[in-house]
Amino acid sequence: MPKLYPQGEAAAAAGKAAFEALLGQPFALDLPGVTGQAGEEISPYTQAPLGITYPQADPDRLFAAARAAIPGWAGAGIDTRLNLLMEGLDRLYREHLFTLVHAVMHTAGQSYNMAYAGSGVNALDRGIEALVYAEQAMRAVAPQARWQRRFGPDEIALDKTYRLVPRGVAVCFTCASFPTWNAWPSMLASLATGNAVIVKPHPASVLPMAITVRVFRALLAEQGFDPDLVTLCLDTLVAPLGKVLIKHEDCAIVDFTGSARFGQWVEANAHPALAFTETSGCNTVVLAGAEDLDAAIRSLATTMCMFSAQMCTSPQNVYLPPWIDTPEGPVARDEVAARLAAAIARLTEDPRRAAMILATVQGAGTLALIEAMRREGQARGRVLLDSRPYAHPDFPDARTATPLLVSLGKEARDLYAEERFGPIGFVIACDSAEDALEQATRDAREQGGITGFLYARDEGFIARAEAAYARAGAQLTINLTGAMPLNFAAAYSDYHVTGLNGAGNAALTTLAFVASRFAVTQSRRPVRDANA
Amino acid sequence: MPKLYPQGEAAAAAGKAAFEALLGQPFALDLPGVTGQAGEEISPYTQAPLGITYPQADPDRLFAAARAAIPGWAGAGIDTRLNLLMEGLDRLYREHLFTLVHAVMHTAGQSYNMAYAGSGVNALDRGIEALVYAEQAMRAVAPQARWQRRFGPDEIALDKTYRLVPRGVAVCFTCASFPTWNAWPSMLASLATGNAVIVKPHPASVLPMAITVRVFRALLAEQGFDPDLVTLCLDTLVAPLGKVLIKHEDCAIVDFTGSARFGQWVEANAHPALAFTETSGCNTVVLAGAEDLDAAIRSLATTMCMFSAQMCTSPQNVYLPPWIDTPEGPVARDEVAARLAAAIARLTEDPRRAAMILATVQGAGTLALIEAMRREGQARGRVLLDSRPYAHPDFPDARTATPLLVSLGKEARDLYAEERFGPIGFVIACDSAEDALEQATRDAREQGGITGFLYARDEGFIARAEAAYARAGAQLTINLTGAMPLNFAAAYSDYHVTGLNGAGNAALTTLAFVASRFAVTQSRRPVRDANA
Structure with missing residues (x-):
């Protein structure tokens, strides 16, 4: 509940002011390959445009920048990546939560309380959960092993070293009515495992993800990483870029939340990229x-x-x-x-x-x-x-x-x-x-x-x-009754989507949601110091 | 080494005799939907036909039988499945290893020692390894959880129950020159996670997999399961059935080992089935x-x-x-x-x-x-x-x-x-x-x-x-020298294929090789006895 947030009243007021200060302005976001500005968000609360414009970047440039950013990030190791991503979630919580609440309200149309709980703290929980699974999957690969076996006359002793190699550039599609809940875990699952992420928000709900992207870019730069690991690709309702991104030769992973119709296209056409989809529910x-x-x-x-x-x-x-x-x-x-x-x-x-x-x-x-x-x-x-x-x-x-x-x-x-x-x-x-x-x-x-x-x-x-x-x-x-919404899904104990029917092919969160986002490469060589 | 096998000499002689008794005969294998007999294996050692024919079954009937067999198997639980599959590998080792050696020699053309080591014990090891990964992925899902949270005036306590639901029917393609090494881990990864498997051997190397299928079918029946969980779909060089199987509406998983050309088709066309491929190596x-x-x-x-x-x-x-x-x-x-x-x-x-x-x-x-x-x-x-x-x-x-x-x-x-x-x-x-x-x-x-x-x-x-x-x-x-073949890949410490280049999209064995072969479904309801 918002009232339980530390110094909640002041934080809420500051968040609202921060949101209002964004209105009618270009949103300050450095991106590679900017070609223009666009923005067509309309608040469901006022039915008036927010008047915020965002930089539009050339997809080729975004992919190239993302690719260039990966080696340093992939080489940084599991702990470094997880710590940085936890810090990012923490910053969203400590510094931007109430700004995000208003951003979600005035794009997705959610109530204040739902924007706080469902699109705020619960979605952050889902992000942490994705990090936990990513860590499990990555730690399941030993960093090295010493192996010994006799072959005929020779006792062979090898040192084997394993590397986790990210798939490449992930594209994360976010939806209009619930922009952060699926997006944060998807983004974090890709980033934790060493990939870069291009966020492609629904043009009706850009602001929550633009804030997210800005927070992660600043944090990455501050920690000595290339901020182009996290970028935003804005499209418009009349000129959608979804298919361009998915069919781009450098697209390695697609996370998609949105319509069943486009989701089915994604599932059938993402190859060779991996696709993780959540579409609609006939509940x-x-x-x-x-x-x-x-x-x-x-x-x-x-x-x-x-x-x-x-x-x-x-x-x-x-x-x-x-x-x-x-x-x-x-x-x-x-x-x-x-x-x-x-x-x-x-x-x-x-x-x-x-x-x-x-x-x-x-x-x-x-x-x-x-x-x-x-x-x-x-x-x-x-x-x-x-x-x-x-x-x-x-x-x-x-x-x-x-x-x-x-x-x-x-x-x-x-x-x-x-x-x-x-x-x-x-x-x-x-x-x-x-x-x-x-x-x-x-x-x-x-x-x-x-x-x-x-x-x-x-x-x-x-x-x-x-x-x-x-x-x-x-x-x-x-047989659930009482004050809990029947469809409330708790991080850590409720699996969202099974992948067994047309509502999507991936669950938030299972090992399968993270384990294929990286590969394992190895090198092996004879033990150099037999006494070591 | 064959000489280390218990009572190796007698076992080797018995295996050779068992293989020779199979020659020139119809191979005894009960399958659903049999429509005829075929067999066109030619020994690379004699360049003469083996003269073994196998039942050919109608793919629709194989899929229907496999689907019908799944619920009992999926419901049997992790331990039951893993124990049975370990027993199957053990039987292959104890009762059929030397028969398989000759079967591999006279189809794939391998040497006696390689057929024993590479296609025998090392391949069995790879099978066990797949079971280990399958167990890890399945055990990562708790069977149940008790969960509690306050919602406004209500303290809600829920019992949550999780089920592992298999994807469905897997098709396992095996190759001509190394029929068991990829096939056993693929089969076992699917079976361990509750799926059924239709084995589609290369028509030039059927016998090793026909023996495997017969062993698993007998064991399943003996343990009260439907033997149609494991079947064989034989095709011929002039009338291949690969695409028919992959595009069948009940095909949920494809494991493919074979040519790069068909492997690429599999990767691009298997959807909505999952595809795990290993094709060729430009090494x-x-x-x-x-x-x-x-x-x-x-x-x-x-x-x-x-x-x-x-x-x-x-x-x-x-x-x-x-x-x-x-x-x-x-x-x-x-x-x-x-x-x-x-x-x-x-x-x-x-x-x-x-x-x-x-x-x-x-x-x-x-x-x-x-x-x-x-x-x-x-x-x-x-x-x-x-x-x-x-x-x-x-x-x-x-x-x-x-x-x-x-x-x-x-x-x-x-x-x-x-x-x-x-x-x-x-x-x-x-x-x-x-x-x-x-x-x-x-x-x-x-x-x-x-x-x-x-x-x-x-x-x-x-x-x-x-x-x-x-x-x-x-x-x-x-820098490896000495008696170890440079390309020897050990189970448990060597990852085979990374999935990062065109040589295949899956590794033997990682969590990613098993984790998506099942889904997680859940049900939750209020705790019925608050004191429990």
Whole structure:
């Protein structure tokens, strides 16, 4: 919580002032090969341009500079790299956290608290976690070994020396609605293992990563390393550079967070670069029963509202059997659906509370999608709860929308079985609890689910659901109620994305996320001093 | 050594008899979806067909059977899988080693001793090594965790459970000249992490892998697992099935050992399957100086002769400065080249000794390549040592060829800067030691070198060479003389292939070789007994 930050009030005020001082200015960032300035960020809170411009650099020059910077960094050794990167995260925390909070708010549209927690401290935790895995993978390679064996008449003794050699230049794509959470661990995984990183932010959310890049560049230079290990490649909505970067002959690693469509292109076309992707989540809820149905519905409603469901982990589809099992007896599906709609309505009726939980809508396209889904819902099912703008108490021009909740039958799978990014939820009528589980896990598996949520009372059913979600490759949360957001993912104990379905091919964080970012080379020679 | 095997003489005789009993027969192997029988192996020792036929199975049926077999295997747990796979390797060692020796000799064409050591015990070691890495990667994931955190008014306590989920069905391609050495670790890496494996042997070297598949199938069935976890997909030279297997919708992992050309296709086209490749080696030697020039030349000559240089680690290109530095003063390049040719000639003049070291030539195409390289060598350089058949003392019809050694200038790079598979070596005239190092490491980097070999007296030059070979991605052996083959790669301390150049994208064995063969899924739920 922001209030627990050391001298939090002063830090918060200073961060806000620092953010405001950036507005309407060219952002001071030295980069190699600058060819111009650009910037088209629009605050979802004011719907006005931030007016910040950033240097645009020539991709060839960025790659060349990054390549030139690698040898010194790769040669610096594991401890030096890890210490420097920890210091970088520490600086982001100590010196820039509240600036980043406002940068995230006014680009991604998150609430103050989420920008602090989700895009701030939790994302820093994810960065540290990536360093831990990188260290494990690198330390698994002994720096040297003495080896001895008899070959015929000769006792051969060799000293073997191992080097960790980075892959090369990594390109880290960051997304519009959650710019730091995936980016920091990806960047740090590449840097820790000796690579250079070109950050390619979504043009709508540049500032958080521009600040990050500036912090790391300054730190690298200060410590005697080439700052071009970390650069920024800005593109614009009309002239995207993503494919140019990925197909560049010097691109060795791609980390991508963003749309499923481009993510699939990345996975298929990144070769020979390694690709680590996280795209979208068709996230499912099976509500078969609950010990405390009200608590379950409250948790579900809250999580479906949080940041207007603009997280890749937000639940979207609620699969309901005809009757939901409770200690007080079965409750009819329509009643449960109505109670869910009512709970969402209650959470969002007070604008101050709505502002805390819904925050704003990042992109204007989401409003059009809500409109389209409303029309489809009316035509093919029933709108249980309509979406409307709410009046943000602090930002009268904020782009806002309360959730749309639509009731559908299974035949409308073309409508619900993909991520509909934004405050859009579906209640899907299933034949039974088993059918709900089957539909939900099939949609997760085939359409790419990151998270799954289950409420049930029957332990046998729960066990089957755990197995089915494991096969579907979605991370399952069972019977959780209370104040924790259902989709909260903790560093060090929650794996984000499995790689088993279309929602992405990489997890934050496993050994597989780091182990292939470097290679091992060796040299060996006869032991020179046999007594050593 | 075979003589150290327990009751080695009896075992050797029994293995030979077992091999001979297989000849001219259908190989007894139950497989799902058998559609016919085929077999076109020809012994390089007799140049006569082995006359063994194997069941050919429909790929769709193999994939379906493999998929169906996975859940029971994946659910069995790490210890069960590892114990069973260790038992499988143990059976290969205790019950089938000498049968495999003859199977390797009469398909790959290796000598008895190499088939025993390189394709037998050392390959088994590589298999165990893969199991060790698989265990490390899997144990890095805790099976469960209890997690606690305050969210506003609520102290949330969750039990989190993690599952290792295999990717699916792996296809393991094995090569003609070294069928077990890459195959066993690849198979075991996939199986240990819960996947099924379809083995796709080169049609010229089926028997070693058919024996392997039969051993593992019997063991799996005996232990209550579905034997279809390990199957064989036989194709023929005129009707290859490689691309069909790789592009099959159920193909999740490809391990490939074979030609650079098909390997590159695999790397580019395996997606969405993971690809682990080892193709060919343009392997380089820089001979700048030596404390004992005779010893260096002897080692080099021996290793260039070994198995007629039909190993992906065999040195091919010897880069020489005008003068080679020795304690007795500089020795002229032409003299060193002549001494190398003489050393090779000496090693191969006695047919009994030639048989031990050169063994046979696996494929008839290699003889045509020698012929072509001789012509090119005569036209563009100088033939230092011509290739000729030698009379194998035990197999009068053996396909044999002593090494061809050609002297070239740097301008003939199109000739020497790629793997010329077989007993073909080049001596390349360079401007200086530094130039030799630059040429050699450039060829390794650009054309894909697996190994590099250096002889030098200047420690500064050696240090630069270590760095240059690390950048080139080839494993370097420095100043090694004596009875150890220069390209001997020991399990547990020698990494085979770096993944940094075109010789392949994967190393035997690193965490990266195993860590992505499984994913982590999780489920979490509130702690049910707060006192637990």
